[in-house]
Amino acid sequence: MTATAIPPSSPTRRLQAWLYRRPRLQLVLLLALPLFALVVMYLGSLALLLLNAFWTLDPFTRELDRTFSLDNFIDILTSNAYRTITLRTIGMAFLVTITCAVIGFPVAYFMARMASPRLRGFLVVAILLPLWASYLVKVFAWRTILQNQGVLNWALEPLGLNGPGYGDVAVWLVFTYLWLPYMILPIFAGLERIPGSLLEASGDLGGRAGMTFRKVILPLAFPAVIAGSIFTFSLTLGDYITPALVSSTQFLGNVVQREVGVSGNVPLAAALASIPILVMIIYLLVARRLGAFEAI
């Protein structure tokens, strides 16, 4: 019997062994690229944008005045129109989020706990597939469905009813439609992670189905619902295409888009953009508190 050969000590081997004893250095190597991209490039860009918010655009010469000024923020804070639009946007974001959660939970529950593995696989594909269908195509499809001579009015006519047409209800409907998969998938994953033994334990201790659902399943699935809500909420908060296509009401995204695209007033647009940034940072901090980050 021969002795086990000791692997030859090549330079790369020695380098790897040297690195193995230095976990801090490994961490630095792992984090260097992602942190450069996220902190320097992404946060740096955001900072640059927010810097714009403190500049002003001369209304007559259209020249950028790079002196520090709070004028844009004062304009926004003292304007009734902007306050109404901000509240309307945040309200819509909450409404869409709650609707998605209420509609999405039963589906996710059925998928995770009742469907056979075969059916479950099919349902996951069925929910994922629309994410591949173009966002624009879906919005335009709703535009066609909701129009006067559209599918909805055609279907409702025999009942003597009329569809909502274009407006806030249409915006709510289309947003709910668009973001629903982003809610269903995290809840499904969250429900699937709940060990069956916990439910058996609840049953053994006398908990009926309703009680087990309220006291075991719901609290354990809650972080997943919050995780899904991050998507539904943030996607609604900044979208300007859907409101423009199925409504004439203004949302935050529309006014930012108007300032940057039509008026070319980047400083004011940047100041307006700080509203969704602030709202989202608060939302994310609360979501993290509620354990959503472990459930995404």
Place this chain on the structure above:
Amino acid sequence: MTESRGARAVLRLATVAVLSFIYLPLVVIGIYAFNESTNQAWPIQGFSLQWFERAFSQSGVADAFLTSLRAGLGATLIALVLGTLASFAVQRYRFFGRDTVSLLVLLPIALPGIVTGMALNAAFRTGGLEFGIWTIMIGHATFCVVIVYNNVIARVRRVSRHLEEASMDLGATQWQTFRHVTFPAIRTALLAGGLLAFALSFDEVIVTTFTTGGGEQTIPIWILQNYTRTTGLPVVNAVALILILVSIIPVWIAQRLAGAESAAAR
């Protein structure tokens, strides 16, 4: 725990209802793609294949498709590298600011597209970068990283550290261990995350409008321009139908892989 018969029936009904809701608009597009006239009133008056012919003969579609493909592949590749690195750092090491990394990764997708778009636009201008396919790729990569990160971190959490330790006890180097032990374990997570990241990039409109050079047109930008034309609209419906049908393949593959994986894990 078993749900009551009534609860099961209600849940089944809810699932069928939601699925119909999700697929109704897609079916409507499918029907309109064969619409004989450009008149959008329902029900359509006659069937025709002319819009498919036009879609295939227009060079704009093929160019836009290629641009989208390149932007999507580039963004996915960047996201795979950055997302995997970050997920290993967060899952395998304890360090100051570890929680902040997950918040930071999430930020580009949590902030509205118009904010990310404007910020990157301002930065590219200041940096003197030429707008084009590269700026689109970078723009898309920002919000794709989180998708890969989430998929990989969920998997790394479940892969036992002992397997890697055993590999190294048996004389493998760190690289060999990664290549033969860790990588096979996270491979399907990378594929699932990569596919979803690609899908997000392929469909992105808002960030793209702020990072494109004007010369490049992705599929969504092409759609946006053609929807405003009377004869463009049915062509877009035809293209959309083709894209939806083609996308069944990657989604199905990803699901089969994920399904095989979770079956093996049980």
